[in-house]
Amino acid sequence: GLSASAALARRTPFTGAELRSAVPLPPAFQVPLPLPSVLAPVSRSGGADRYEITQREATVEILPGVRTPLWTYEGAFPGPTIESRRGRPVTVTHRNDLPVPTVVHLHGGRTPAESDGYPTDLVLPEGWPDAAHVTHTGAGGPGHVMHDPRAVLTKLSRDYTFPLDQRPALLWYHDHRMDFTAPAIWRGLAGLHIVRDDAEDSLGLPAGRRELPLMIADRAFTADGDLDYPALDPTSRERPGVREPYLAGVLGDVILVNGAPWPVYEADAARYRLRILNASNARHYELEAITDDGRRLDLVQIGADQGLLAAPVTHRLLPIAPAERYDVIIDFSGVRVGSRVRVVNRLGSGRTRDVMAFRVAREVTDDSRIPRVLSTDLPTWRRSDAVRVRDFSFRAGRMHGGHGWLIGGLPFDPARSDVTAGFGDVEVWRLIADVHHPVHLHLVGFRVLSRRGRPPLPHDAGLKDTVSLRPGESVEIITRFDGYRGRYLFHCHNAEHEDMGMMANLEII
Ligand code: C2O
Ligand code: CU
Known part of the structure; x- marks a missing residue:
């Protein structure tokens, strides 16, 4: 029952697992905020954009003077940003030069199943023996082999095709290999689209210049400058899973924004559009923007995971769970030139309280605006439209003889059918959590209907693809299963929870 799982969750502390870096860390607000480079297409002919990405190892200076080996898309962390227009298809050819198999998923994309990055649809490195050597040992620990030969579609390179017939939004692409997603993202496999x-x-x-993507992620560093991760053994090809103390999720003591530690950005005294992604494996944030004289600036939310809201919503405190995106306007026009606005995480402590800062550098004229009506195309599904209501618990439990994370009492199994939904059906899902679980559905956007039986919170507005279930909470969402037929997923986006079983199949027929 819930109390047993809550007790188990208490023994696997959420905050106790923070890794301590073993290198000197730079002071906050010294390193300039980098902006990820925008990837140039290799071709724009035939009504589609084609890109090529090589996944490879690269050594990058994240901390000043410290060289950190990463797994990257195109040598960079974050990977290069892809800029697309709605309805204009994109094909990305991914080649794998890493020492491990990978999978690419476009998070938030309305993507046909064959390009959605199912966790066993691998891109193998050159020279990898064969599919039979691909075992999934992460979640269950040593000895656990989950191998579904029917599901494993392996290739040396893979064309992912994204129709992008969807609302404009900040999406992100990241690794999604079964049982190994968390260490792969941690080592650098994440980029914006x-x-x-x-x-x-x-x-x-x-x-x-006044629209800034901000990919926030925590990391920790070993004395050698490597990214610390409890289970990554660089000498082994079959990477063992996360150790039990890290069952709750891996937290680092360094906060990166766009791959830089506690960066600073020289801003105009004007409005900025901040497109915030929490790309952390497990860390939650409650962001606030504080001036040198202690004022909290408004964070005017204009968009959610799946694009623009109907109308702006003003926050002073913005909670953001792993994989969520918030599109926010911040106005520095009332801030004294030469002073700073710090973005802090109210849930952090010590050094993890700081995130980044803006230094307001100059007065400018600003003709931007925030319209009162932002969009008129949000779905308006009502409870009475639903043909089905489903219940899912997200709880700790036993799996493969150890501890894991379960949906409806079961750990992920690619060979099992969990949910079958009719194409075009509207459904209400009731999600209940023991501890914090950010729940993500592939393919579809959804709206939050209720929390704890009450109306949703202000930050639940708009169309979402990830919803933060807080400890003990039950949340209702409503969605319509359309776009494409095929096999998709839903899962917890605490990446360690995901690797340790908290994922299920969603088949649209
Ligand atoms: Cu961001 Cu299934 O993933
Ligand atoms: Cu979770």
Whole structure:
């Protein structure tokens, strides 16, 4: 029952697992905020954009003076950003030069199943023996082999095709290999993919230099400058799973934004559009922006995971769980030139309280605006539209003789059918959690209907693809299963929970 699982969860502390870096860390707000480079297509012919990405090892200076080996997309962390237009298809050819198999998933993409990055649809490195050597030993610890030959579709390189017939939004691509997603993302396999359209462009929102993607992620570093991760054994090809003390999720003591530690950005005294992604494996944030004289600036939310809200929502405190995105306007025009605005995480302590800072550098004219109506195309599903209500518990439990994380009492099994939904059906899902679980559905966006039987919170507005279940909470969401038929997933986006079983199949027929 819930109390047994809560007791188990208490023994696997959520915050106790924070790793301590063994290198000197830089002071906050010294390193300039990097902006990920935008990837150039190799071709734009035939009504589609084609890109090529090589996944390879690269050594990157994340901490000043410290060289850190990473797994990267195109040598960079974050990987290069892909900029797309709504409805214009994109094909990305991924080649794998890493020492391990990988899988690419476009998070938030409305993608046909064959390009969605199912966790056993591997891209193998050159020279990898064969599919039979691909075992999944992460979740169950040593000895656990989950091998489904029917599901394993392996290739040396893979074309992922994204129709992007969807609302403009900040999406992100990241690794999704079964049982090994958490260490792969931790080591650097994450990048942004932005979808835009003419309607959004015409709103007059801050744009160009005044639109900043902010990928927030925590990490920890060993004395050698490697990224610390409790289970990564660089000498072994079959990487063992996370150790039990890290069952709750791996936390680092360094906060990175766009791959830089506690960076600073020289800003105009004007409005900025901040496109915030929490790409952390397990860390939750409650962000606030505080001026030198102690004022908290408004964070005016204009968009959620799946694009623009109907109307802006003003926050002083913005909770953001792993994989969630918030599209936020911040206005520095009332901030004294030469002073700073610190972005802090109210849930952090010590050094993990700071995230980044803006130094307001100059007065400017600003003709951006925040329209009162942002979009008019949000789905308006009502409870009475639902043909089905399903219940799912997200709880700790026993799996393969150890501890794991279960949905409806079961750990992930690619060979099992969990949910079968009819194409076009509207469904209500009731999700209940023991501890914090950010729950993500592939393919579809959803709306939050209720929390603890009450109306959703202000930050639940809009169309989402990831919802943060807080400890003990039950949350109802409503969605419509459309777009494509095929096998998809839903899972917890605490990446360690995901690797340790908290994932299930969603088949749309
Ligand atoms: Cu961000 Cu199934 O993933
Ligand atoms: Cu979880």
